[in-house]
Each structure stands twice: as C-alpha cells, then as structure tokens.
Ligand code: LM2
C-alpha cells in the first residue's frame with residue numbers, strides 16, 4: 001500500500017469523474033502539475049454499454065462490454081496521449097478497473113461496437129467464465145449478510161465474473177497489464193468487496209510493474225466481509241472517513257475530527273484511501289449522508305482533509321446534477337459524447353457560487369483546495385501538535401513547526417490567541433485571496449488569529465509576508 005509509488009511522499013489524487021482524455025491531458029499540464037496534484041483517477045477506460053433509457057447515464061461506465069480501450073472519454077490513442085502528457089507534467093493516471101463483473105445480463109452492443117448477449121461478451125468471456133450462484137431465479141445479490149452471495153451472485157444484475165478461475169484471472173490481468181505497459185500509475189479496484197480477497201491478490205500478483213493500487217471495499221461495519229481482509233493486499237477505501245467528517249460537522253461536533261483515523265476502527269494510515277465524498281455517495285447511490293460541493297461546509301471539510309495527516313487523500317471533481325442517474329455534460333446529437341471542459345465549445349468550469357444542475361464543478365481548482373494541497377506538501381510528515389478547541393465548533397492544530405490550521409465552524413467570528421509550532425514571523429493566511437492582513441506569530445509560537453464564521457485560517461512555514 002505504498003502511496004509514494006504515485007511519485008511523491010504525501011501524494012494527493014483527484015477523481016476527474018467522466019472527463020475526456022484530451023481534457024485530462026490539458027488539465028495535467030495547466031493545473032494539476034503546477035498545483036502539485038500527483039495523480040488522477042479516471043473513469044473506466046474500457047468499452048462499456050451505450051446507455052438507453054436514462055440518457056447518457058454515468059453508470060454506463062460500470063458495465064464493461066470488452067477490454068478494448070474505447071469509452072465515452074475517448075479512444076485508445078487519446079488515452080495513450082493523456083498518459084504521456086500527464087506523465088510529462090508529473091501526474092500519474094490511476095485507472096478505475098471494473099473487473100468483478102461485465103455489463104448487466106442481457107444483450108446489446110458496446111460503445112466500440114462489440115456485441116454481447118447473456119453471459120457472452122464478444123470473444124472475451126462466455127458462460128463458464130461467470131459465477132452462477134444458484135440462490136434465486138435471477139441470482140442477484142440480496143443478502144449482504146451472506147459472504148457467498150455478496151461475492152458469487154450478480155451485483156445489481158451485473159454478470160459476475162468467476163474470478164476464482166485461473167483463465168478469468170489471466171484475462172483480467174492481461175487487461176491491467178496492457179494499461180501498466182501504457183504507463184498508468186495505478187488502479188482503483190472497483191467492487192473489490194464482491195471478489196474474495198485471495199482473487200484480488202492473485203490478479204494483482206500476475207502484474208509486472210509496481211502500480212499503486214487501492215481497493216474499493218464498502219465496509220459499513222456490520223457485514224461479514226471487512227476491509228481488514230483486503231488491507232494486506234493494497235490500500236483500501238476508508239468509508240469511515242466521509243461519514244465521520246459529515247456527521248461531526250453536521251452535528252456541530254467539529255472537535256470529533258481530532259479522532260479521525262485513531263483507534264481500532266480505522267485502517268492504518270498508509271493503507272487508507274480517504275475522501276469526503278465520491279461519485280457514488282455524493283448522489284446517494286451507495287450510502288449518502290456525505291458533504292459535497294453543494295454544501296457550505298465542504299471547503300472546510302476539504303481543508304481539514306488536506307491538513308490532517310491520515311491516509312492518502314483523494315479529491316472529487318464532479319459534474320453538477322439534478323438527477324442522480326444523469327450523465328456528464330454532453331451532446332445528445334453527438335451520441336452522448338462528453339462536452340469538453342477545455343476548448344472553445346467547452347462550457348468550462350462553473351463558478352463555485354452558482355448552483356446550476358449541469359456543468360463541470362472542478363472542485364480541484366478552487367483556491368482553497370489548491371492552497372491546501374500546497375499546505376499538505378509543505379507539512380510533509382510533521383505530526384499533529386497543539387490541538388486546541390473552543391467549544392465544539394472551533395478547532396485548531398499545528399503540523400509541528402511546518403503548518404497551522406484553525407477552523408471556525410460556528411457563525412460568529414473567533415478571535416483568539418492560539419499556540420502554533422511555527423517560528424516567529426508574519427504569515428500569510430494561505431486561504432485568503434491576498435496577504436494584506438498577515439497573521440503574527442510571536443517568539444513563543446502564539447498567533448493572534450481572527451477566523452470569521454464558517455471559515456478557516458491556514459499558515460505554513462514557507463509562506464511569510466514580505
Ligand atoms: C461500484 N463500486 O463497487 C461503483 O463505485 C458503482 O458506481 C457501481 O454502480 C457499482 N460498483 C458497479 O460497478 C453503478 C451505479 C448503479 C449502476 C451500476 C451499473 O451506482 O446504479 O446500476 O453502476 O451501471 C445500474 C442501474 C441499476 C441496475 C443496474 C443493472 O442503476 O438500477 O440494476 O445498472 O442494470 C438493476
């Protein structure tokens with residue numbers, strides 16, 4: 001679970017959900033590389049269904065038809081160019097690998113023209129390559145308390161691959177190896193909980209190269225299959241994180257954030273992939289009850305995440321939506337082709353103050369976010385010191401002698417003298433637009449800070465006023 005494989009000691013990842021390969025390439029050069037974001041999680045690059053009914057639904061990407069590298073985001077040539085350009089900008093590509101299943105049982109044609117029918121996907125897989133759990137008429141997963149059902153029946157009716165079989169493992173590993181050979185930096189293993197941990201391990205063992213891998217295991221804490229089973233293989237999504245951050249903030253108990261990552265219920269820091277929201281829970285698809293771009297407290301939650309030294313943080317970069325099934329901004333006349341973020345015809349990134357139901361949100365470009373990415377890098381591996389709080393809504397902590405963050409989750413201004421670990425000096429609040437009102441830290445490390453309601457102040461050692 002070595003996150004430094006992403007190319008830096010404290011890597012930060014962003015999920016450019018449903019972005020086109022060409023746009024991601026440009027984003028690596030224009031924003032991500034310069035900001036210090038190390039990696040991009042991209043939507044599944046392989047051939048998927050052409051969504052009917054729900055026009056352009058995003059979840060078409062989670063229904064593979066073949067391992068051909070052609071998708072709504074672009075073709076193989078565009079994918080390769082993106083990997084090259086991002087790599088040159090110092091940004092790794094992390095592929096969302098949908099390997100537990102193929103498209104929903106049925107028939108149709110994929111986006112690259114591959115035909116499929118019941119348990120047959122082109123020349124890739126046929127009936128014997130699938131699990132047939134023999135529990136119900138349709139063999140869909142119903143009982144999440146049954147380990148067997150969760151791993152051997154069909155998740156949402158998606159044809160469940162027999163990942164215990166050597167030849168199925170070999171096909172999946174071939175696909176992943178092709179991507180490693182193209183230069184991708186890592187993988188998100190989709191629906192890992194739905195594959196026995198030993199199957200995931202066996203597939204990964206077949207790969208040459210050292211990709212960074214994180215496994216998506218949704219462990220609500222009361223099911224037989226747990227995140228602990230996967231921790232020894234590679235990193236794992238820590239679903240306590242979005243839920244604890246959201247509930248602590250919504251309940252006005254910001255002081256609980258002090259315990260994020262602490263104790264037996266949490267994955268080890270270097271095994272944990274952490275996030276405030278993801279593409280599923282921001283639209284209530286799997287869970288919900290999280291903070292997202294629409295919420296006023298979201299930038300503060302992200303500031304906390306980027307300042308808090310637990311786990312490998314992933315940022316969500318969303319498209320706005322009204323309907324949870326809605327696909328990305330796209331042009332129905334062009335066969336649901338995704339609208340570019342960059343370029344003359346692109347609708348560009350939304351102003352964060354707008355609240356429309358369509359458009360690219362680009363949370364990763366928000367000034368608070370880019371500032372806090374810089375903070376995380378500057379803080380390095382400095383430990384948390386000087387935790388302070390005033391009631392339950394006002395919290396502050398240092399990253400030893402490298403940084404300091406104060407968050408005011410209340411409505412009234414918080415004027416306080418707070419202990420930092422910083423050397424004496426006049427510091428810029430990196431979350432402010434300018435450095436017109438520097439924060440003074442005395443020789444004793446005490447800072448005089450004024451934090452407006454629902455706002456934060458962040459100081460970092462290399463950012464002093466001139
Ligand atoms: C995941 N992780 O384990 C993804 O993060 C999640 O986004 C995927 O579900 C899921 N697992 C399968 O890869 C999404 C979406 C579902 C959608 C599936 C497949 O959340 O709603 O299911 O992708 O496209 C859709 C329909 C559902 C239908 C299913 C099969 O929404 O109603 O179920 O297709 O036709 C009958």
Ligand code: CA
Nearest residue numbers: 151160194195
């Ligand atoms: Ca399975």
